[in-house]
Amino acid sequence: xxxxxxxxxxxxxxxxxEIMEQAVKMLEWVEENSALTFNIDHDVVGGASIDKHGIPxxxxxxxxxxxxxxVLFGAVGGxxxxxxxxxxRPEIGIIGLRKELGLFxxxxxxxxxxSLIQAxxxxxxxxxxxxxxIVRESTGGVYFGSPRGIETLPDGTRKGINTEVYxxxxxxxxxxxxxxxxxxxxxxxxxxxxxxxxxxxxxxxxVVTEIHQKEYSDVELSHMLADNCAMQLVRQPxxxxxxxxxxxxxxxxxxxxxxxxxxxxxLPSATLGVKQSNxxxxxxxxxxxxxxxxIAGQGKANPLAQILSLAMMLKYSFNxxxxxxxxxxxxxxxxxQNYRTLDxxxxxxxxxxxxxxxxxxxxxxxxxx
Ligand code: IPM
Ligand code: MG
Numbered sequence: 001x002x003x004x005x006x007x008x009x010x011x012x013x014x015x016x017x018e019i020m021e022q023a024v025k026m027l028e029w030v031e032e033n034s035a036l037t038f039n040i041d042h043d044v045v046g047g048a049s050i051d052k053h054g055i056p057x058x059x060x061x062x063x064x065x066x067x068x069x070x071v072l073f074g075a076v077g078g079x080x081x082x083x084x085x086x087x088x089r090p091e092i093g094i095i096g097l098r099k100e101l102g103l104f105x106x107x108x109x110x111x112x113x114x115s116l117i118q119a120x121x122x123x124x125x126x127x128x129x130x131x132x133x134i135v136r137e138s139t140g141g142v143y144f145g146s147p148r149g150i151e152t153l154p155d156g157t158r159k160g161i162n163t164e165v166y167x168x169x170x171x172x173x174x175x176x177x178x179x180x181x182x183x184x185x186x187x188x189x190x191x192x193x194x195x196x197x198x199x200x201x202x203x204x205x206x207v208v209t210e211i212h213q214k215e216y217s218d219v220e221l222s223h224m225l226a227d228n229c230a231m232q233l234v235r236q237p238x239x240x241x242x243x244x245x246x247x248x249x250x251x252x253x254x255x256x257x258x259x260x261x262x263x264x265x266x267l268p269s270a271t272l273g274v275k276q277s278n279x280x281x282x283x284x285x286x287x288x289x290x291x292x293x294x295i296a297g298q299g300k301a302n303p304l305a306q307i308l309s310l311a312m313m314l315k316y317s318f319n320x321x322x323x324x325x326x327x328x329x330x331x332x333x334x335x336x337q338n339y340r341t342l343d344x345x346x347x348x349x350x351x352x353x354x355x356x357x358x359x360x361x362x363x364x365x366x367x368x369x
Pocket of ligand 1: 077091095288
């Protein structure tokens with residue numbers, strides 16, 4: 001049986017289009033090697049959308065994203081748009097999509113491939129075999145809380161305000177995602193907050209503990225303060241299986257986790273919402289890195305996080321585990337053959353550009369399978 005899937009592709013800005021081009025190369029191969037066929041639509045988002053429509057996220061794109069079975073997203077932002085109104089900045093492209101589609105569960109997996117151990121700034125024995133998953137809440141917290149804004153005080157000085165807000169419902173549903181995932185992995189969740197200074201953190205810890213006792217007591221649960229977690233991630237990252245945390249801490253800790261793997265250019269992510277009446281779970285897949293405007297258009301970008309995001313899409317949205325694994329293995333094997341983009345380049349390796357890296361991975365898929 002053929003399964004037709006609607007995919008919306010939003011390359012965005014900076015290196016977004018060039019890494020997306022590499023991921024899209026794989027889609028034809030996937031069609032030939034699975035029961036899937038794709039109905040692909042491309043559109044603009046972020047700075048590219050500001051240039052074309054004056055705003056970073058149009059209603060049209062939101063509608064298309066809602067109708068799609070999955071969205072494949074590149075990256076947004078860049079100095080070109082540094083002077084636009086704050087409410088109209090390119091980043092609204094991604095933050096707005098998360099909110100509009102209710103994509104509350106951002107899964108960021110950090111896996112150290114053996115062949116990239118040398119690329120990490122940490123010692124090999126600290127990171128060898130690392131496979132951790134950060135479950136980041138992504139529609140709440142300080143990103144969306146009110147009051148927010150910049151006010152001028154009576155004496156003419158100014159005050160900037162943001163608010164960390166979490167309801168018990170929001171905490172419960174993201175905690176469930178983490179516990180469910182842990183059951184399919186090493187069965188351990190470390191919940192991360194700042195309950196020593198924040199009431200929202202206190203509630204976070206309470207609710208996670210409660211859900212654990214009621215529904216997931218088979219899973220091992222620990223709690224850690226966010227600052228300690230940052231320290232532990234570089235000290236002894238292998239202690240973690242699933243890290244469950246808020247929007248802001250997840251943003252910060254996932255950049256940190258990415259560098260354990262050697263480069264920001266290695267980490268894919270899936271952001272999932274609530275199952276709809278038609279059984280589709282809204283989902284967006286994107287590399288965790290930004291648009292890297294400083295290297296855009298030069299063929300220096302690492303397309304692996306984007307390609308691995310595609311692999312996550314096949315696994316989580318389309319349930320094509322084998323095909324997904326084949327793509328991951330093709331990435332591994334190209335790295336095993338010592339091909340490297342600049343970000344993970346080390347002595348004795350063969351430097352390739354973005355386009356070559358994509359082509360090698362595609363060739364590998366075609367030759368091996
Ligand atoms: C991420 C990014 C975004 C975030 C930016 C681009 C708004 O850093 O996905 O980690 O902060 O969530
Ligand atoms: Mg980030």
